[in-house]
Amino acid sequence: MVALANIGLIPRPVHPTGVWSWLTTVDHKRIGLLYGFTALAFSILGGIESLIIRAQLAAPNQSIVSPETYNSLFTMHGTTMVFMVVMPAGAAFFNYMVPLQIGARDVAFPRLNAFSYWVFLFGALLMNFSFFVGAFPDIGWFGYAPLTTNEYTTTGATDYWLLGLQVMGIGSLAAGFNFAVTILNLRAPGMTLMRMPLFTWMTLIVAFLLILAFPPLTIALTFLLFDRFFDMNFFNVSAGADPLLWQHLFWIFGHPEVYVLILPAMGIVSDVLPTFSRKPLFGYPMIVFAGIVIGFLGFGVWAHHMFTTGLGGWASAAFAGSTMVIAVPTGVKLFNWLGTMWGGSLRFKTPMLFAVGFIAMFLLGGLSGVMHAVVPVDTQQQDTYFIVAHFHYVLVGGSIFGLMAGLYYWWPKMTGRMLSERLGKWHFWLMFAGFNITFFPMHFLGVIGMPRRIYTYDADQGWAALNALVSAGSLVLTFSVLLLLVNLAISLRRGEKAGDNPWEAPSLEWATSSPPHHYNFAVVPTVRSRYPLWDEEANVVEPPPLPPHEEPHMPSPSYWPLMLAFSIVMLAVGLLIWQWHALIGIGFIVVMMVLGLRSIYGWVYEPPAVEAPAAVHAHT
């Protein structure tokens, strides 16, 4: 076996620092940071896209961008924010925090974890690479057939879109399995399911949602791939296809995806509120159960995205009903959060401000969501700015505010340094104001008839004043995000030292040092209560750092996850080459398959850890 393992052409990486150490890391904390920085970088890209959109719509009949460019911008803004910002930002936190919260040294499959990240990154880069070969995709983030078929989309950008999404989906599936197994199997002694922090609970639910929701998208994208590359007829209407097939598959993925985006934020808020209210979560079992119910029901509401497609009375009634039902567990969560603050001693540090902002904004997004369940009302509001307002309240006022609460809450743990409270409060209030100035008027634009996805409108359509207000709000929102970046930079350079538990929080991640050792806990803690750091009898005390020779053995870095992810994205590139020249494409695909198989082989026969280079040297 050892001989087989050593077939590798390149020696196994062992560097603890430098670029190679990041490229080959399998440490969940480093992977979490990689996800976080990637999300931040893409959020700047997605933000710029939205600012150009707002510039174009600030006044009637503008031509700052062409209609083709405008369509690309809203397509990539949506795709980027969903798949390359909010999802990886959630992944950043669940990578970094879940093993710490459950008292584990790493995730169950550290190399698979690295693979998830790289395959996600490469998929995202592949999609964005379309910009350099012509134009961004311009078919909407939802890519409705038959607009995406060769007959109606002549540019190749759609191929980049579907291949990029397909590749990123592999990363999401792998992460889903990894975190389900990690949370179910690697909990510290005494950490029963009903003692887990809520963020870990919501991550567990998200893991199952990823596992169950991505296959329908994979199938839909595969059909589209076969249509576009091999002239098949899944969505070819002139061959009799029913284009609603795409919509059903897409939204069976798409609605659970909404909960993939919001549940991590709900988990963060459920951890932040007790810490800053100085009391336990109100109705912990109900909040957990409500999360599980939302996860299940999330698979039964997809056709409310399709009320105007002519589903017929029975289907409309069923999906209107299920959509109303899913509001119940959501309401339960919200009331329990209010119950958590009731009777507390509320400390309004920045994480708490964002958590409270989350509750208020998510409430508004939830209420406008219930309005859409009223089918007749939806027939007027579908595909108008009312919908745009609704889902930005859910995904920005909800997800992003929740993620911001998490960032301010856990940044000291991740970096060992505090963020400025003063800048943080400015950030919160400006973001809160900017967000509401940007998105609240969109409700009114919707009910006075402004459709989505239009690159222009006339002065006599009566939408100019509100659009100017919305565009002004987007500048305030942008400025608040710049304040965040300044705050992060200052903190990294000269932020106040954080200490292990600056917020006096109750969960295990605060028991270890800030930032944590690469092995997380010197001694795996034993847990005796739901709030181990608050419960004096059950207090967890982390011993001082271990001397190097006593450090626990952690999995060594590996090239193979990176190589395998690379070969997978290159298979997708091979298809693009095949379009241009069949033989070269096939040759390229064969080479990449060999590389991929070699990577799997190397991965399988790689021992979990190598000894440190110094030790190797001493033996020879």
Place this chain on the structure above:
Amino acid sequence: MPRPTLIRPTLLAVALMAIAVGMAACTSPLTTFEPASDAADRILSLYILITVAASIVGILVLGAMAYILIKFRARPGRKAQQIHGNNKLEIAWTIAPILVLVAIAIPTMVWIATSSSRAVADDAILVTATGYQWWFEFEYEGLGPDGGTLVTANELHLPVGRQVAIELRSVDVIHSFWVPALIGKTDMVPNRENRLEPFVPNEIGEFWGQCAEFCGVAHANMRFRVHVESLADFDAWVAEMNEQTRADPEPGSAEARGKRVFEVLGGCAACHTIAGTAAAGRIGPDLTLFGERTTVGAGILPATDENVRAWVSDLRSVKPGARFMPTFADTLSEAQIADVVTYLKSLRVP
């Protein structure tokens, strides 16, 4: 630290709402607040019901939250009460939203049941609306010559007070038929036969329609108009549309020269129909009685001579991405285009 309350954002939100409501009151031709049919009336009353319900819930919960945030803010000497939950309370706030939702679900289900089973009246106007990238075609069943089909494009004429039943089709990608004043939207999906709930326009006027499903480059410019008119006006329009022998324009006039360009020199007739003349193309929009239209380019520009000329000369300068129709500035002289415009504008109900 400053007194941490939610008063500031709440005031801000209220102020913003007031401004926004004020602005929304300015009329928009696509507003959902000025219904002109029985169907749109019903939707608006449901909209008001759900909006009031949602606003009450929102204000109550936000109010409770503001109270909590102020009352329980950290102060010297305050100890947080270590409560873990309260079963009765939690059951109560599970049941409360259920009751609110049932109250909303009942009218929703009643609407679904009645609107999806609403019968088509015997004297209903039957229309098939078809979406093309990026314009609309309307076919009236039985109103054409000899009980056949009457075809028009981009401007739908309807008599006030008569039920209309519209079938929706698409020949290419998915479009959506939406006239907020008359009826909520329903998608036009290729290979599917969707139907709008039959409705009765109850007000005379010109109403704006818009494609509401993203359908490609010129989606924003895929609009249409509905003219709801008196029965007499509607009948006159139908009769003139069906006129099979249209008198030729006076020889030598601009109209006559324009007709010749339209039918022969420019080749327009290969794609467009003008009933009662030699023009019988079926690729582009039907142009019979074009002079009666208030817009050109699928509802995007007022049909002034200048705009029609701009359209014929170089349609992609006003509707980027438009398919098929050539840029006639390349092949026809300015005078010829002007003649075509004069001819088209002369096609009116006498």
